[in-house]
Amino acid sequence: MATPIQQLAQPKPNRLRYPDRRSVYWLDELPPKTTSPTTKIVSSPSSRLSPEWDVSEWALRAVPSERLCSLAKPRQTAVGWQPDRSLLFPLSRATQKAVATSRICQLAQPKRKQVTGGSGHKPRPVPMTHMPCRASAHIELLATPKHEHPKFEGERSVCWPISRASRNYIASQRLLELSSPKERKALFEGYNPYIVSRAARSASPSPRIQQLCLPLPRKCCSK
Secondary structure, three states: OOOHHHHHHOOOOOOOOOOOOOOOOOOOOOOOOOOOOOOOOOOOOOOOOOOOOOOOHHHHOOOOOHHHHHHHOOOOOOOOOOOOOOOOOOOOHHHHOOOOOHHHHHHOOOOOOEEOOOOOOOOEEOOHHHOOOOOOHHHHHHHOOOOOOOOOOOOOOOOOOOOHHHHOOOOOHHHHHHHOOOOOOOHHHOOOOOOOOHHHHOOOOOHHHHHHHOOOOOOOOOO
């Protein structure tokens, strides 16, 4: 029997001994190569070739048991079950001529807001029209609408008359030159977007730019 030192001294097995396997399953032999471009499907003996099949003689003479007969019966509804009530159903003549009692009219009234006092007495319902609604002087000052500025002209209308001078104006040659788009060749016509202009190549940076380009000074560790 090998000692633990000898077991630990054994090399680990090579798991990549068969790197060319094409299947995730561990097969003893590689599957045979086929020249057919499609996969041939072979039906097993248990599969039926037709949806219709012959019923055996024993199945024709079979007699169900009492248990099968009891399970084959439909489930009965619970006691007291009623079908869903229709949304639209006719009202009876008594319902149409019913007159509400004083108690129903009292319950149909909306609830009134109760105002509690600071003296600890029992609150009593107070109608909304009798509640105190006087605001303080500061609230009234804040509620005052702001006046518009004397020079406020308001929003400009979307449609406004155009002056005769604007309609008869003729643009100068300089305006036409500035309004025209910049001409540039397409890529397939030989345009190179990476060409550096002569002015950019001859440009000299200012002292401030040279100062910003310097790396940050690092602190030296003194021994």
